[in-house]
Structure formats: structure tokens, C-alpha cells
Amino acid sequence: MSSKATIYSFLFMGLAVTALLIVAPVAYAVSLSFYQMDSFVGAPRFVGLDNYARMLSQWVFWRALINGFIYSLGTIVFQVVLGIGFALVLNQVFPGRNIVRGLSILPYLLPTVVVVLTFKWMVDGSIGVLTKVIAALGLPPVQWFESPGAAMASVILVSVWMWTPFVTTTFLAALQTVPSSLYEAAKVDGTNAVQRFFHITLPMLKPILTVIVLLRAVWMFNKFDVIWLLTQGGPVGATEHLAILSYKQAFGQFDIGGGAAVATISFAILSVAVFIYFRLFPLDTE
Amino acid sequence: MSASLPRSRAGRISLYVAALVIAVYSAFPIYWMVVSSLRAPQALINSTSLVPGPFTLEYYRNLLELTDYPAQFANSLLVALVTVAVTMVFSVMIAYAVTRHRIRGKGLIVGAMLYAYMFPPLLIAIPLFSIFAKLGLGDTLTSVIVSHLTLTLPLGVWFLWGFFKSMPFELEEAAMVDGCTRLGAFLRVVLPLSLPGLITVAIFSFLLSWTDYTYALIMIGSDANKTVPVGLASMVGSFDLRWGEIMAGSTLIALPLFGAFALLSQYFIQGLGAGAVKG
Numbered sequence: 001m002s003s004k005a006t007i008y009s010f011l012f013m014g015l016a017v018t019a020l021l022i023v024a025p026v027a028y029a030v031s032l033s034f035y036q037m038d039s040f041v042g043a044p045r046f047v048g049l050d051n052y053a054r055m056l057s058q059w060v061f062w063r064a065l066i067n068g069f070i071y072s073l074g075t076i077v078f079q080v081v082l083g084i085g086f087a088l089v090l091n092q093v094f095p096g097r098n099i100v101r102g103l104s105i106l107p108y109l110l111p112t113v114v115v116v117l118t119f120k121w122m123v124d125g126s127i128g129v130l131t132k133v134i135a136a137l138g139l140p141p142v143q144w145f146e147s148p149g150a151a152m153a154s155v156i157l158v159s160v161w162m163w164t165p166f167v168t169t170t171f172l173a174a175l176q177t178v179p180s181s182l183y184e185a186a187k188v189d190g191t192n193a194v195q196r197f198f199h200i201t202l203p204m205l206k207p208i209l210t211v212i213v214l215l216r217a218v219w220m221f222n223k224f225d226v227i228w229l230l231t232q233g234g235p236v237g238a239t240e241h242l243a244i245l246s247y248k249q250a251f252g253q254f255d256i257g258g259g260a261a262v263a264t265i266s267f268a269i270l271s272v273a274v275f276i277y278f279r280l281f282p283l284d285t286e
Numbered sequence: 287m288s289a290s291l292p293r294s295r296a297g298r299i300s301l302y303v304a305a306l307v308i309a310v311y312s313a314f315p316i317y318w319m320v321v322s323s324l325r326a327p328q329a330l331i332n333s334t335s336l337v338p339g340p341f342t343l344e345y346y347r348n349l350l351e352l353t354d355y356p357a358q359f360a361n362s363l364l365v366a367l368v369t370v371a372v373t374m375v376f377s378v379m380i381a382y383a384v385t386r387h388r389i390r391g392k393g394l395i396v397g398a399m400l401y402a403y404m405f406p407p408l409l410i411a412i413p414l415f416s417i418f419a420k421l422g423l424g425d426t427l428t429s430v431i432v433s434h435l436t437l438t439l440p441l442g443v444w445f446l447w448g449f450f451k452s453m454p455f456e457l458e459e460a461a462m463v464d465g466c467t468r469l470g471a472f473l474r475v476v477l478p479l480s481l482p483g484l485i486t487v488a489i490f491s492f493l494l495s496w497t498d499y500t501y502a503l504i505m506i507g508s509d510a511n512k513t514v515p516v517g518l519a520s521m522v523g524s525f526d527l528r529w530g531e532i533m534a535g536s537t538l539i540a541l542p543l544f545g546a547f548a549l550l551s552q553y554f555i556q557g558l559g560a561g562a563v564k565g
Contacts, residue, residue: 003468007387014380014395014443021436022402028413040419089304100305102551103313105558109543110316111497113515114536117522118319121529127331129318136334161315169558218404225499229519246408251504256412263408274404278397 026267032260039254051261060237060245061262067152068241068266071227072220074156075163079216080209082160083167088197090168091175101172108165116229119158148238151231155239159226163219167212174208175201214277218270242266316540323533330530345530346538354509355535358517362539365427365502365513366495369434373491374484377442382472384443385450386458396447399440410436411504418505425507433501438491445490445557449483450476486557489550493543514539 033051035044055061090101107115122130123144134142144154178201186196202209224243227233233240233248240248242262250259322330326342329335349355384392411433418429453476461471477484499515506512512520518535521528547554 003462006468006472007383010379010383011387011392013376014383017376017380017439018395018398021432021439022398025410025413025417025436026405028417029409032413032416040416040424086308089301089308092301094298094301094305096305100309102547103309105312105547105554106316106544107312108558109493109540109547109554111499111515111539111543113497113499113519114319114540115315117518117532117536118315120522121322121533122315122318124527124529127529129334132334161311165312166558169555173555215404222404222406224407225503228503229499243406243408246406246412247504250408250412251415256416259408260412263406263412266406267409270404270406274401 029260030264030267033257033264035257037254037256040256044257047257051257052265055249055258055261055265060240063237064240064242064245064262067237067239068221068243070152071156071159071223071239071241072217074152075159075220076213076216078156078160079164079167080213083164083212084171086164086168087171087175090172104168105165107162108169110162112162112225113229115158115162116226119230145231146235148235151235151239155227155230158230159220159223162226163216166216170208170212171205174205178204210280211277214273214280218273221270221273222266319533319540320537322529323537325530327530345528345534348528349531349534349538353521353531354512354517355514355538357510358512358514359538361427361511362496362513362515365430365434366492368431369438369495370488370491372431372435373438373442374488377439377446377487378477378480378484380439380443381446381450382476384447385453386455396443399443399447402436402440403444405436407500411501415504425505425511427511429505430498430502430513433505434495434498437494437498437501441490441494442487445487446480446483449480453479482553482556485550486553489546489553490557492546496539496543 032044034046034048036047036050037044086104090097090104122128123142124131125141131141143150145151182200182204183196186200191199222243224247227239227241227244228247231239233244243266246259246262246266248259249255249262321336321338323345324338324341324343325333326340327344329340380395384395414429414433414436415424418424418426418432423429457475457479458466458468458471461475462468466474497515498513499519502513502516503519506516509517509520514535518532518539521532521535
């Protein structure tokens with residue numbers, strides 16, 4: 001086979017796979033949002049923008065949107081602050097550093113199901129280890145999922161535990177790129193560690209921090225499994241965000257058009273974030 | 287930069303305390319999961335001791351003999367291995383073509399892959415479910431594999447694209463001058479040199495597929511076709527919460543990942559550093 005033919009057949013394969021696995025499903029999802037369907041095998045009926053009008057006129061939709069923002073914002077703030085803190089500690093020299101670095105990544109490797117089940121086991125109402133520890137400390141029992149505020153806080157807590165290692169690892173890697181001469185010079189000038197962090201480390205790592213926050217924001221906004229497994233969106237919709245609403249519409253009520261419309265709206269919101277990403281970090285295809 | 291050991295005693299102690307807090311915070315739930323899966327029933331309910339034991343293998347035995355767990359474990363393994371294999375083949379070809387050819391479509395492919403990396407899961411799951419239902423392939427492992435490919439292919443192309451980009455053209459040109467075809471140069475020169483990148487992609491594809499709950503939940507209805515994450519989660523739905531068995535099942539899902547991490551940690555860290563994994 002000639003050189004050109006090899007490259008072209010690879011490229012053709014690439015385009016075909018991209019079209020089949022990425023472009024086609026998305027186009028199909030968007031088109032489904034213009035149809036009314038009562039089952040996945042039923043005949044679709046074109047209804048124009050009805051699904052959008054119907055979803056947008058329900059307060060359930062707006063609650064889901066706001067919940068999604070609260071969840072993303074809450075999880076991002078804690079992940080980033082904790083992740084940076086952990087990275088700064090793990091960047092110091094101390095015996096057993098590699099072991100602690102390894103341990104700090106582990107939560108990220110666990111399947112969401114395992115994390116959620118272990119959390120539920122630890123906070124089990126009567127025999128969970130955290131329940132017992134809290135009782136032994138003489139504190140009132142924590143109702144992790146009973147009230148709307150507590151459920152959101154629990155969902156955020158579990159998510160932060162799981163995804164902080166992403167921030168820790170990326171930030172730790174980035175810390176290695178700051179030239180130590182900068183710190184030496186600042187030390188000579190009599191600065192303390194806190195000043196050096198805010199005046200050298202943070203400004204130097206601002207670009208990578210922007211990437212981390214953007215990626216995390218998009219992924220947290222899209223999270224489905226952790227919330228579904230912990231609360232199924234409850235109690236009374238307090239942790240129901242767009243992904244859960246979309247799932248419930250499409251697979252719970254068989255309102256496929258409504259579910260597709262919600263998915264398309266999340267897609268549009270997220271596209272804004274992706275647009276900003278590409279603006280800040282243009283693809284270097286050369 | 288790597289800061290040196292703090293000189294003052296107070297500084298050193300606070301550093302050790304911080305490191306200990308990080309270690310306990312990250313590892314305690316995992317430790318508790320493993321300990322619980324091995325603790326005899328009475329102690330499982332009563333004990334808050336950090337020392338493991340008294341030991342039992344009862345939960346593992348129940349799980350493997352009385353439930354669908356073994357079949358579901360096999361399903362998960364099959365799905366993950368096929369996903370990895372297909373991902374490797376296609377992402378290598380796509381990434382190679384994109385780095386080695388100057389045409390307009392390539393920006394589109396790389397952009398689409400990065401974009402796809404950020405799609406809401408339901409945006410993919412709803413249409414795929416509908417398509418598979420119409421094809422008569424609903425509730426099959428095939429539908430799960432295809433849905434996983436929508437996660438792993440973007441990952442593979444994106445990561446290998448960065449990898450091939452940094453590999454000099456001269457390598458293949460030299461091989462081709464020596465009489466290799468383009469395909470030969472690719473197979474004999476480029477691929478062996480890309481081994482670290484290929485391993486990273488394989489690991490993370492496996493991780494994504496093995497840990498997935500969302501797509502398997504949507505695509506699969508019958509107990510026999512469930513993957514382990516979905517099967518295990520449905521054990522909690524029953525009124526009789528068997529925490530010992532649930533922790534045993536959790537430990538068994540996590541085990542292959544920890545094993546791989548222990549053996550291949552440099553690839554994990556390299557991949558994480560390159561933002562190779564979604565989640």
C-alpha cells in the first residue's frame with residue numbers, strides 16, 4: 001500500500017468512527033427533542049419546540065438548573081482548595097512521601113458505585129462507623145440525606161472526596177515547573193511562605209489552574225452516577241439536577257422528547273464552557 | 287521545585303500531621319471497606335476497632351455462590367477488554383492520521399474528540415438506547431461496549447494525538463528511505479516507540495469501562511447482562527441490607543484497579559497529569 005493510501009484509509013476510518021459514535025448520536029438526540037415519543041420503539045410525532053416550551057415552563061426544570069450550579073460550584077471550590085492544599089503538602093520532602101502521594105490518588109480510581117456504597121455503609125443509621133464515632137463524641141446524630149440541605153451537602157462531600165485527586169495530581173505536576181530560582185530570590189527579599197504562594201506560585205500556575213477549573217466544572221455539571229446512587233435526586237428534588245431530570249423524563253416517564261430536550265439544553269450550556277476553553281487554549285494542530 | 291525539609295521543629299511536626307491527615311482521609315474509607323468485607327458478622331455490626339478481625343470469608347462465599355456476581359464480573363471483564371481492544375485499534379489509527387497529514391478535516395476530528403470528552407452522558411445515552419432498541423440490540427453487552435467507546439475513543443485519540451505529535455517525522459522517514467512502506471514504518475517504528483502512550487490509553491480505557499455505572503444502568507435491563515457496578519448497586523435496593531456481601535463485592539471490583547495501580551503507577555500519574563481521564 002502506498003504511503004498516501006495508508007494515511008487516507010486511517011483518516012477515513014477516523015472520520016467514519018467520529019461521525020458514527022459522536023456526531024450521529026448527538027444529532028439524533030437533538031432531533032429527538034423536536035418529537036413526541038411515548039416509548040423508545042414508538043412512532044415519533046413532530047411537535048417543533050413544544051418539548052422545550054413544556055420543560056422550560058416547569059419550575060422543576062429551573063430547580064434542576066439551579067441545583068446543578070450549586071452542586072458544580074460547591075464541588076469545584078472544595079476540590080480546588082483541598083487539591084491545592086494537598087499538592088503543596090505532598091510537594092514537601094518528608095519520609096514516606098511516595099506512599100502518601102499514592103494513597104492520595106486512590107479515591108479517584110474507585111468506581112463511583114464502590115465509593116457510594118462504602119459511604120452509605122459508613123453512615124448507616126445504626127451500625128455505621130461514622131454514626132458510632134459521632135455518637136461516641138456525644139454529638140447529635142447526623143441525618144445525611146433527610147433534609148434538602150443535608151442531602152446536597154452529602155452529595156458534595158462524597159464528590160469532593162472522589163475527585164480531589166485530579167486537582168492534587170495535576171497541581172503537583174505543575175508545581176514542578178515553577179523555577180526554584182524564583183523562590184530563592186523571593187526568600188532573599190525576606191518574604192514568607194504565604195506571600196511566596198500568592199505572589200509566585202499562584203500567578204505562575206494560573207493557566208493550568210484555569211484548565212483544571214474549566215474541566216472540573218464541565219465534568220461536575222455532567223455528573224449523573226454519584227447523585228443518582230446517593231439520593232436519586234431526592235429528597236423532594238433537592239439534589240435533582242439536569243442530568244437526573246433528563247434521565248427521569250426519558251427512562252422513568254418515557255417522555256423521550258422531554259428528556260432529549262433537557263439533555264440538549266445541558267449540552268448548550270456546556271458548549272459555552274467548551275467555547276471558552278477553545279478560546280483560551282486554541283488547538284495546536286500543526 | 288521541591289521545597290526542602292522545614293528547619294524548625296514546629297514546621298516539621300505540622301508537615302507530618304498534614305501528611306497523616308491526607309493519608310487517613312484518602313485511605314480510611316478504602317481500608318474500612320476491605321476490613322468490613324472480612325469481619326465476622328457479630329463484629330461487623332458492633333466493632334469500631336481499627337484492627338481487622340475476627341476474620342471470615344463467609345461474605346465472599348455467599349457472593350460468589352448465591353448471587354449473579356460471578357456472571358456479572360465476567361460481563362464487566364468482557365465489556366472492558368473489548369472496549370480496550372477496539373479503542374486501541376481505532377485511536378491509534380485516527381491519532382496517527384491526524385498528526386501525520388495536513389488536511390482540513392483533522393482539526394475537526396481532534397476538536398470533536400475533545401468536545402465529545404465533555405458531553406453530558408444523557409446526550410449520548412438517550413439516542414444510543416433508542417438506536418439499539420430499534421435494532422433489536424437492547425439489553426446486550428454490545429450496546430454497553432458501544433456506549434463505552436464514546437468515552438474511551440475521545441480519550442485515546444486525544445492522548446495519542448499529543449503523543450504522536452511529539453514524535454519526530456524523521457524516524458519514519460528514515461525507515462521509509464530504508465525501504466519500509468508507510469504502514470511498515472508505522473508498525474515497526476512508530477508503534478513500538480509509542481508503547482508508554484499505548485499502555486496509558488489501555489489503562490484509562492479499562493478504568494472508564496470497568497467503573498462505568500451510568501451507561502450500563504441505562505443499556506441493561508436483565509440481571510444476567512448487568513455489569514458488576516450495576517449489579518452491586520441493585521443489591522442495596524433490597525430490604526435486607528447485607529453490608530458484608532456488599533463490601534466484599536466492592537472490594538472485588540476495586541482490587542483489579544489497585545493491582546494495576548501498584549504495578550503501573552507511573553502510567554497512571556502520567557495519564558492524570560495529561561488530563562487523560564474523564565471523571
